[in-house]
Amino acid sequence: GAGVSQSPSNKVTEKGKDVELRCDPISGHTALYWYRQRLGQGLEFLIYFQGNSAPDKSGLPSDRFSAERTGESVSTLTIQRTQQEDSAVYLCASSLSSLGGGFTEAFFGQGTRLTVV
Amino acid sequence: AQSVTQLGSHVSVSEGALVLLRCNYSSSVPPYLFWYVQYPNQGLQLLLKYTSAATLVKGINGFEAEFKKSETSFHLTKPSAHMSDAAEYFCAVIHWGDDKIIFGKGTRLHILP
Numbered sequence: 001g002a003g004v005s006q007s008p009s010n011k012v013t014e015k016g017k018d019v020e021l022r023c024d025p026i027s028g029h030t031a032l033y034w035y036r037q038r039l040g041q042g043l044e045f046l047i048y049f050q051g052n053s054a055p056d057k058s059g060l061p062s063d064r065f066s067a068e069r070t071g072e073s074v075s076t077l078t079i080q081r082t083q084q085e086d087s088a089v090y091l092c093a094s095s096l097s098s099l100g101g102g103f104t105e106a107f108f109g110q111g112t113r114l115t116v117v
Numbered sequence: 118a119q120s121v122t123q124l125g126s127h128v129s130v131s132e133g134a135l136v137l138l139r140c141n142y143s144s145s146v147p148p149y150l151f152w153y154v155q156y157p158n159q160g161l162q163l164l165l166k167y168t169s170a171a172t173l174v175k176g177i178n179g180f181e182a183e184f185k186k187s188e189t190s191f192h193l194t195k196p197s198a199h200m201s202d203a204a205e206y207f208c209a210v211i212h213w214g215d216d217k218i219i220f221g222k223g224t225r226l227h228i229l230p
Contacts, residue, residue: 031217033217042220043207043223048217050216055215103149103168103211103216108162109160
């Protein structure tokens with residue numbers, strides 16, 4: 001696609017429910033990132049994919065958080081048993097890396113605003 | 118390992134004054150460096166990038182940054198601030214070990230009338 005697409009753009013969920021956030025990266029981009037941004041805060045790194053593997057999962061805050069990427073394309077971030085502190089904007093970005101034969105900057109989606117009530 | 122440090126989580130400048138946002142990097146090899154901007158309630162967009170060509174890089178909206186190897190710096194400047202420049206600015210570097218782009222903590226720029 002022309003840009004990084006995230007869905008849904010907004011999600012309101014009840015505490016304790018599971019949610020899935022989706023990211024469609026730019027076609028051909030080998031690297032994919034997930035970040036969390038709480039209100040008025042900077043970027044909190046969650047996970048990084050290189051192709052379908054995740055060499056860096058160090059940012060996932062708890063075992064309630066998981067992510068996968070299939071076909072070197074779409075990625076889903078799943079939050080189980082959501083808590084109020086999970087409320088934030090979840091940003092996805094993609095870029096070309098050496099795996100894809102070159103480097104580009106990261107291109108960001110517009111984010112998913114998650115509200116846990 | 119490559120990393121970036123942004124000095125000052127908040128910077129305030131008067132409209133029309135010089136904007137200077139500081140970024141220092143840590144890298145034992147030539148880095149690729151980026152500045153991003155995030156306007157209120159929007160996603161991040163690229164302002165400019167350094168990829169080992171010219172050391173003075175010009176970006177959008179009148180911003181520029183100079184790569185100074187001797188100072189390990191990549192500071193962002195704009196000669197005259199405008200109210201529309203109020204935003205969060207992020208410096209970033211590519212970590213060559215695993216090709217991951219690493220972001221600084223961000224600097225929020227406030228423009229005073």
